[in-house]
Amino acid sequence: MNLGSQVLVSKQSMMPSSSGASWNSVGAGDGDGNSSDQFPAGLRVLVVDDDPTCLMILEKMLRTCKYEATKCNRAEVALSLLRENKNGFDVVISDVHMPDMDGFRLLVHIGLEMDLPVIMMSADDSKSVVMKGVTHGACDYLIKPVRMEALRNIWQHVVRKRKHEWKDIEPSVSLDEGNQQQKKQPEDPDCTSSANEGHNCKTAKRRKDDEDEAEEKEHSSSSSKKPRVAWSMELHQQFVAAVNQLGFDKAVPKKILDLMNVPGITRENVASHLQKYRIYLRKLGGPQQSGTINPSFMGNLDAGYGSLNELDLQALAASGQLNQLPAQSLASLQAVALGRSANPRSISVPLIDQRNVFSFENPKLRYGQVQNRHGYNSNISKQMNLLHGVPTTMEPKQLAGFRHSFNGMNSQGLIPMTGQSQTHDHLSRRPVLSNGMVGNTRDTATAVYNSAASQVASLVQSTSLASSNSFPLRGSSGIPSIMSTSTLQRDGNIENVQNRPQNWGLQGVDLTPNPSQHTNNMQGGMNVLHHNYISDQNIGGSKVIISSGEGSWTHITDDPSPVNQPFGTEEYSQEDLLTPFLTQQEGVGQAENDFGFDWYSSSDNLPV
Amino acid sequence: MERNQMQMHRQIATIRKSLFDQGYLDEQFVQLEELQDNSNPNFVEEVVTLFYRDSARFLYNLDQALEKRPLDFSRLDSLMHQFKGSSSSIGAKKVKIECTHFRDYCNARNTEGCQDKLGPSRRHAGPDKSFGF
Numbered sequence: 001m002n003l004g005s006q007v008l009v010s011k012q013s014m015m016p017s018s019s020g021a022s023w024n025s026v027g028a029g030d031g032d033g034n035s036s037d038q039f040p041a042g043l044r045v046l047v048v049d050d051d052p053t054c055l056m057i058l059e060k061m062l063r064t065c066k067y068e069a070t071k072c073n074r075a076e077v078a079l080s081l082l083r084e085n086k087n088g089f090d091v092v093i094s095d096v097h098m099p100d101m102d103g104f105r106l107l108v109h110i111g112l113e114m115d116l117p118v119i120m121m122s123a124d125d126s127k128s129v130v131m132k133g134v135t136h137g138a139c140d141y142l143i144k145p146v147r148m149e150a151l152r153n154i155w156q157h158v159v160r161k162r163k164h165e166w167k168d169i170e171p172s173v174s175l176d177e178g179n180q181q182q183k184k185q186p187e188d189p190d191c192t193s194s195a196n197e198g199h200n201c202k203t204a205k206r207r208k209d210d211e212d213e214a215e216e217k218e219h220s221s222s223s224s225k226k227p228r229v230a231w232s233m234e235l236h237q238q239f240v241a242a243v244n245q246l247g248f249d250k251a252v253p254k255k256i257l258d259l260m261n262v263p264g265i266t267r268e269n270v271a272s273h274l275q276k277y278r279i280y281l282r283k284l285g286g287p288q289q290s291g292t293i294n295p296s297f298m299g300n301l302d303a304g305y306g307s308l309n310e311l312d313l314q315a316l317a318a319s320g321q322l323n324q325l326p327a328q329s330l331a332s333l334q335a336v337a338l339g340r341s342a343n344p345r346s347i348s349v350p351l352i353d354q355r356n357v358f359s360f361e362n363p364k365l366r367y368g369q370v371q372n373r374h375g376y377n378s379n380i381s382k383q384m385n386l387l388h389g390v391p392t393t394m395e396p397k398q399l400a401g402f403r404h405s406f407n408g409m410n411s412q413g414l415i416p417m418t419g420q421s422q423t424h425d426h427l428s429r430r431p432v433l434s435n436g437m438v439g440n441t442r443d444t445a446t447a448v449y450n451s452a453a454s455q456v457a458s459l460v461q462s463t464s465l466a467s468s469n470s471f472p473l474r475g476s477s478g479i480p481s482i483m484s485t486s487t488l489q490r491d492g493n494i495e496n497v498q499n500r501p502q503n504w505g506l507q508g509v510d511l512t513p514n515p516s517q518h519t520n521n522m523q524g525g526m527n528v529l530h531h532n533y534i535s536d537q538n539i540g541g542s543k544v545i546i547s548s549g550e551g552s553w554t555h556i557t558d559d560p561s562p563v564n565q566p567f568g569t570e571e572y573s574q575e576d577l578l579t580p581f582l583t584q585q586e587g588v589g590q591a592e593n594d595f596g597f598d599w600y601s602s603s604d605n606l607p608v
Numbered sequence: 609m610e611r612n613q614m615q616m617h618r619q620i621a622t623i624r625k626s627l628f629d630q631g632y633l634d635e636q637f638v639q640l641e642e643l644q645d646n647s648n649p650n651f652v653e654e655v656v657t658l659f660y661r662d663s664a665r666f667l668y669n670l671d672q673a674l675e676k677r678p679l680d681f682s683r684l685d686s687l688m689h690q691f692k693g694s695s696s697s698i699g700a701k702k703v704k705i706e707c708t709h710f711r712d713y714c715n716a717r718n719t720e721g722c723q724d725k726l727g728p729s730r731r732h733a734g735p736d737k738s739f740g741f
Binding site for chain 1: 636639640642643645648651654655658659662686689690692693694696697698699
């Protein structure tokens with residue numbers, strides 16, 4: 001309930017701003033001693049609720065917890081506040097039912113743009129709503145009336161999220177990153193030239209305790225000394241074979257390395273790859289599956305989707321052939337969609353940096369986001385992973401590439417898989433149809449494919465619901481046509497999404513491009529992609545991707561500001577991602593070998 | 609003077625207790641009271657005042673919505689949901705319960721039920737007002 005139309009924003013600090021800031025910037029090295037002692041005091045919380053009574057009570061409670069509370073009764077205002085102070089807040093608490101914007105949409109926005117942990121709250125404690133919170137990526141869900149005890153512990157979500165971000169970022173240190181990392185907590189302006197929020201967030205997130213920073217430096221210093229290992233499909237296959245041979249539980253990097261017997265990779269490479277692999281498998285449903293999934297993964301891929309390209313996928317999706325695909329095949333499909341395939345004849349997929357693969361694996365719900373996340377059927381999630389997995393871990397560069405690839409993928413009908421809900425479901429590992437229903441992997445997969453179009457449509461719609469502002473997806477029901485995208489991608493252009501808005505139109509689907517500020521008329525495809533990102537977010541995918549994704553997304557969706565910028569660095573990656581994908585038929589090999597593509601989500605062959 | 613003050617305090621305490629006993633207030637209200645401290649000596653008063661102002665507006669909206677025929681249940685439901693949130697936040701237990709019942713009626717598309725329930729909701733909001741500060 002609003003008191004009139006006045007926007008109520010007031011900031012009350014319990015702590016002097018410096019200490020508040022220092023709490024966040026422990027890594028920066030200033031005020032470490034003070035902030036860590038007082039932690040979590042000074043946590044900067046933004047509370048959004050249209051009910052003034054609740055707002056007041058919450059603010060008081062937060063201040064009693066020694067948090068720095070800012071209250072806001074309008075979602076739009078909250079968003080602008082967050083945008084203005086990129087690193088001004090640590091956590092956001094938002095009501096679900098608000099008149100000007102749905103709380104979940106706000107949640108998604110925040111997760112995408114700022115990647116902050118978001119806690120939802122409502123008097124509504126029905127399971128469906130809570131689940132919605134989870135799927136949209138909320139870190140937590142509080143039931144009103146909110147008690148002090150509940151608020152006291154919200155700091156854990158901040159720490160958890162940062163911790164996960166660190167983990168994601170660490171293994172993916174690149175030469176470029178290395179420089180950044182070496183820099184001492186670069187302020188936002190100093191961040192990457194891409195100047196996307198993702199980067200900012202990333203660096204902001206990098207502000208961890210000194211330990212992490214040191215680790216990072218170590219990583220960067222070591223990685224800067226050697227070229228990044230590109231985990232090609234072949235390499236990955238060897239890796240997986242070695243792991244299976246050793247037994248998943250007994251697979252240690254050293255042994256794997258020995259078994260693989262590949263020159264040029266170090267134990268550290270294998271170790272980080274193994275870590276990612278484990279996370280990935282865990283996401284899929286447990287180590288016990290790993291043995292079965294992977295082989296079948298590869299096997300399925302080899303089955304005959306070798307020459308599957310975006311067109312084929314599209315056709316498949318359209319014809320409903322995908323129904324017959326077993327869940328695992330879907331994963332393969334996903335892989336294919338991503339453009340990865342182990343077989344030479346299969347679609348070549350650009351190698352994405354390893355961290356990309358795992359980005360989605362970390363269900364870091366900013367919010368608890370929820371999971372952010374929200375588990376999804378492993379199969380579905382696999383597919384989704386394909387879509388969202390890819391971008392999640394990508395650096396900005398790669399992200400750009402992903403975007404392209406995603407577009408392509410979307411058209412392939414994978415979009416339905418990557419429904420919002422699906423991505424969020426990573427945690428639950430149960431396939432979640434885009435319509436939000438959770439089903440068995442197989443059933444879902446089948447159902448999903450069966451109703452690919454409708455799912456995509458619903459997905460699109462739901463996506464638009466979630467992000468109507470930012471995505472032209474609004475109201476459009478259609479499957480983004482990869483065709484257009486792939487075409488573009490084939491050219492090897494990393495055109496900004498904005499440049500080819502129309503391409504997203506899905507065949508047979510009316511994608512009404514949103515003429516709003518989005519420069520990229522990313523319609524269904526993009527939306528799906530968006531979802532992927534969101535889901536990734538929820539999943540707590542690597543921070544990297546999210547940040548970069550956010551950066552790019554932000555530009556795309558929210559700001560009329562130069563969209564090109566974020567793509568600047570991303571283009572490269574996008575191109576990489578797309579090219580292999582698009583040019584499968586052309587036999588283009590992995591466009592970029594320096595990307596550790598998330599072969600996890602994509603297998604070499606798609607089952608026929 | 610002091611005696612008067614003491615008497616007043618006692619009166620207030622009695623009223624307060626009765627409100628709890630009768631189920632008008634619940635634990636949440638105690639939490640609010642605990643939030644009050646020297647830096648915010650009138651916190652509870654401020655919050656409750658805010659609540660009343662808000663609920664006045666809410667009741668007005670509710671009246672308007674109830675006058676329409678057929679009833680727009682989804683709007684009623686969302687209104688009630690908001691009110692439920694507010695009232696539960698300050699610990700207005702009965703109001704909250706009535707809101708829940710009201711929403712049940714809304715969900716069941718029960719027009720008469722909604723009308724009936726409006727009375728009790730109002731009534732229950734009343735005693736809280738009497739708990740003057």
